[in-house]
Amino acid sequence: MTTVINVPPSLDEGTFEKVLEQVAAVPADAKILVDARHARWSSPYGLTALLTLAQTRTEKAAFSGPEADDTASYWQRAGFYKHAESLFELHGHVPRARTPGESDVLLEITPVSHSEDVHNVVARIQTKAQSLLANLNIESKATMGFAMTLSEACQNIIEHAGTGGWVAVQTYKYRQRLGRRVVVIAVCDAGQGFKRSLESSGGRPASDRWDDGMALQEAIMRGVSRYRDPGRGQGLAGIRRYVGRWDGKLSVRSGTAKLSIIPDWDEDVPLVENLPPFAGAQMQITIPEKLAR
Numbered sequence: 663m664t665t666v667i668n669v670p671p672s673l674d675e676g677t678f679e680k681v682l683e684q685v686a687a688v689p690a691d692a693k694i695l696v697d698a699r700h701a702r703w704s705s706p707y708g709l710t711a712l713l714t715l716a717q718t719r720t721e722k723a724a725f726s727g728p729e730a731d732d733t734a735s736y737w738q739r740a741g742f743y744k745h746a747e748s749l750f751e752l753h754g755h756v757p758r759a760r761t762p763g764e765s766d767v768l769l770e771i772t773p774v775s776h777s778e779d780v781h782n783v784v785a786r787i788q789t790k791a792q793s794l795l796a797n798l799n800i801e802s803k804a805t806m807g808f809a810m811t812l813s814e815a816c817q818n819i820i821e822h823a824g825t826g827g828w829v830a831v832q833t834y835k836y837r838q839r840l841g842r843r844v845v846v847i848a849v850c851d852a853g854q855g856f857k858r859s860l861e862s863s864g865g866r867p868a869s870d871r872w873d874d875g876m877a878l879q880e881a882i883m884r885g886v887s888r889y890r891d892p893g894r895g896q897g898l899a900g901i902r903r904y905v906g907r908w909d910g911k912l913s914v915r916s917g918t919a920k921l922s923i924i925p926d927w928d929e930d931v932p933l934v935e936n937l938p939p940f941a942g943a944q945m946q947i948t949i950p951e952k953l954a955r
Contacts, residue, residue: 673708725750741770775826823853874917
């Protein structure tokens with residue numbers, strides 16, 4: 663028997679929880695069909711999280727993509743189908759692959775498994791970052807910090823996940839909250855997650871309470887790392903500083919919890935717990951257009 667998992671029409675870090683709620687009720691070795699036929703839009707987080715979901719299944723999941731031509735075409739340009747064909751059993755229409763150079767996303771979905779992958783991602787983004795940030799009214803001196811933020815987010819997969827992951831970067835107009843352009847970085851993996859990573863080297867604090875929410879607080883707010891070397895744990899702190907400097911938002915989900923650093927323009931909750939379980943860690947960084955003074 664195959665369980666159908668319905669993908670919402672608009673897929674982002676919030677609505678992806680509806681997907682996980684459905685998946686949580688199904689054993690990992692059961693057959694599922696991820697039904698995205700009615701999807702009309704997805705953020706980079708939504709697409710990378712779908713690929714991550716496929717990696718968590720013992721039994722290979724089936725997938726039906728968007729029926730709307732413009733949506734399916736975008737998912738193809740963003741690189742989703744390029745990777746989905748090896749992770750899912752694809753059903754229905756698969757849009758024709760475009761020739762290189764036709765993508766209108768800043769950085770299509772890219773696998774990250776080794777340090778060389780991180781270097782390649784950063785090199786590709788550096789050529790576009792200055793013009794991108796200029797479109798957000800952010801001065802060019804922020805380019806290096808943007809590249810370093812992207813690098814640290816990807817490096818987190820290499821050092822802590824224990825498995826490969828995915829990164830994607832896109833710019834679009836964020837109508838839901840801001841009515842301004844934003845650049846969004848999504849980094850997702852299906853690895854061991856923050857709790858197990860900290861446990862692996864005694865990074866767990868001396869406390870009766872120890873769960874995914876506490877692990878996220880230790881890593882992101884207190885800079886605790888699984889590594890005991892001086893200076894470790896500063897990668898996430900650097901991301902947090904950069905995002906805060908440009909009035910951005912940082913959200914990190916791991917296991918059954920999500921921790922967010924929230925700017926004034928967003929109404930999210932700082933810490934959400936008791937979420938449906940999801941392996942690994944999923945990060946979203948949102949940098950908004952700076953208002954002209």
